[in-house]
Amino acid sequence: MPDNAAPPFEFDPLSADFAADPHASYTRMRDLRRPYYYAPEDTWMLTRYADVRALALDDTMLRSVEGLVSPEEQRALQIKGGMHDMPYHERYVQQNMLDIEGEKHDRQRKLVFRDFTPALVERQRPYIQSLVDRLLGPLIEAGRFDFVNDFAAHVPGHVIGHILGVPEADSPQLRRWSEHVVRYYNVGRTAVQKQQAETAVREFHAYLSDMIAQRHKRPTDDLMSRLVEHEKAGRTDADETISLAMLILMAGHGSTIDVLGSGLHSLLRFPDQHQRLRSDPGLMRSAVHEMFRFESPLPYFHRFSTTEAVVAGQSFPRGTRFGLLYGAANRDPEQFERAHQFDVGRQPVRHIAFGGGAHFCLGNHLARLDMEIIFTALNQRLRQIALVEQPIYKPGLSVRGPQALEIETQAV
Numbered sequence: 001m002p003d004n005a006a007p008p009f010e011f012d013p014l015s016a017d018f019a020a021d022p023h024a025s026y027t028r029m030r031d032l033r034r035p036y037y038y039a040p041e042d043t044w045m046l047t048r049y050a051d052v053r054a055l056a057l058d059d060t061m062l063r064s065v066e067g068l069v070s071p072e073e074q075r076a077l078q079i080k081g082g083m084h085d086m087p088y089h090e091r092y093v094q095q096n097m098l099d100i101e102g103e104k105h106d107r108q109r110k111l112v113f114r115d116f117t118p119a120l121v122e123r124q125r126p127y128i129q130s131l132v133d134r135l136l137g138p139l140i141e142a143g144r145f146d147f148v149n150d151f152a153a154h155v156p157g158h159v160i161g162h163i164l165g166v167p168e169a170d171s172p173q174l175r176r177w178s179e180h181v182v183r184y185y186n187v188g189r190t191a192v193q194k195q196q197a198e199t200a201v202r203e204f205h206a207y208l209s210d211m212i213a214q215r216h217k218r219p220t221d222d223l224m225s226r227l228v229e230h231e232k233a234g235r236t237d238a239d240e241t242i243s244l245a246m247l248i249l250m251a252g253h254g255s256t257i258d259v260l261g262s263g264l265h266s267l268l269r270f271p272d273q274h275q276r277l278r279s280d281p282g283l284m285r286s287a288v289h290e291m292f293r294f295e296s297p298l299p300y301f302h303r304f305s306t307t308e309a310v311v312a313g314q315s316f317p318r319g320t321r322f323g324l325l326y327g328a329a330n331r332d333p334e335q336f337e338r339a340h341q342f343d344v345g346r347q348p349v350r351h352i353a354f355g356g357g358a359h360f361c362l363g364n365h366l367a368r369l370d371m372e373i374i375f376t377a378l379n380q381r382l383r384q385i386a387l388v389e390q391p392i393y394k395p396g397l398s399v400r401g402p403q404a405l406e407i408e409t410q411a412v
Helices: 016-020 022-029 049-057 071-080 087-092 102-114 116-121 125-142 147-154 154-165 168-183 191-217 223-232 240-253 254-269 271-279 281-294 364-381
Strands: 036-038 043-046 144-146 300-305 309-311 314-316 319-325 384-385 406-411
Touching: 016 022, 022 240, 036 168, 036 384, 043 049, 043 281, 049 168, 049 309, 087 191, 087 240, 102 116, 102 223, 102 240, 116 314, 116 364, 125 154, 125 314, 125 364, 125 406, 144 147, 147 154, 147 191, 147 254, 154 168, 154 223, 154 240, 154 364, 168 191, 168 254, 191 223, 191 240, 240 364, 254 271, 254 281, 254 384, 271 281, 271 364, 364 384
Parallel strands: 043 319
Antiparallel strands: 036 043, 144 406, 300 319, 309 314, 384 406
């Protein structure tokens, strides 16, 4: 660590204060005008939009240290991060498309890209609309409900499960497994979380293995059957089929639930913007993008430099780990006017909540369609939405969203 790396303030992403308002810490970091060294993760944090975007698009910055260090050093880093002694996790999560690079990553991404193009995603509109209407009906009739756990938690997973071919009744279990796996990506990992993540992957593997075996015998018109066809044709192997299916299901759950919760919370925090959206439904597309910008659901990812690098005017050696704080970059006042104001009509909304480069979010079109349908339905069916109590947001650095969002409603 360079001599000038001593932090000028204590950064504690596991604190209640950070969960309540991470942007206060992000602002202090950004005001340094240089990367901030976070010792617990041996990571240089980047908060300025220009820096984060540049690294996200830089093909010399990789998610994995494979090829950067010797196998022995790679194993030592794995142990240091608590990612060892997890045979299922190491096999199916640490080797999934999100954490690999090069030809293997590109090959897998091409196999599933077609199913997430805007045109094919749009075909899911009738199913999503039907699901939303069915779930909202009894909740509106009740007049009070937890928007996150009673409603939002049941939409994205059901939709991605429908695309993959998962029975709707299994979606809640898949969400629980996904949450345990994703939680272990966060900082401050514990032994209990490690065991939960490994158990979840093992059970996830057993579930998907049965499903894949069924598709080998009786293929249907779903994404899982297409993954099986790729395996039969030699374009993937058996482990890759399970890893891809697992990643698609995990990615289709948590982040969209989180941004649905924070998105509605933003509308309720800024009632003038909510009324503006009600009055002009044509703003829905920009409003959804603004929800991703204002409270990015996946606010942190890392990259390793494969060469010596100069970032924000400072030199770093090969192998340096950088933290890309998308949540901070999306509130950078040098990039966005009134960066801390929620504006449903913001144009343009050039946020980077979906990442960049080879790892740009494959499911962004589907997430945005979910949100457009949901918030349109809320505005059409509800005359009033009131917050019962201020929500508590999830702790940590890697996720951003309310744990619950209790609301009272009046139907039109």
